Amino acid sequence: MGSMPLVIVVEDDEDLRRAFERVLIASGFAVRSFDSAEALLDARSASEAACLVVDIRLPGISGVDMVRRLGAHGRLPPTVFISAFDDVTNRKRARDSGGVGYLAKPFLGSELITAVNLALSRS
Secondary structure, eight states: OTTSOEEEEEOSOHHHHHHHHHHHHHTTOEEEEESSHHHHHHHTOGGGOSEEEEESSOSSSOHHHHHHHHHHTSOOOOEEEEESSOSHHHHHHHHHTTOSEEEESSOOHHHHHHHHHHHHHTO
């Protein structure tokens, strides 16, 4: 991995996941991505991440519940939550589970990079 911070993306929409990967890689990050919370939890690689980018609504275990589980079992990397369902409830759930950033879809690639850099500066 070298000096490139690892950003782990958990997003069930394949097209969005690939777009996020491209933007992050172009901005100098190493990226590993997963299509579900279960896939990330099974891989047990969250502790390697400098930052997590997590969709709130995922099939199966939600992004918020996944982050809570990770936090209960060890070091939780700073987390940027993303959601297509932007409302007060989702913003509160993201904040209460330890999220340091929140982006409502759709958002610009530059907004993702800003949110990740801000999250990294808080770690």
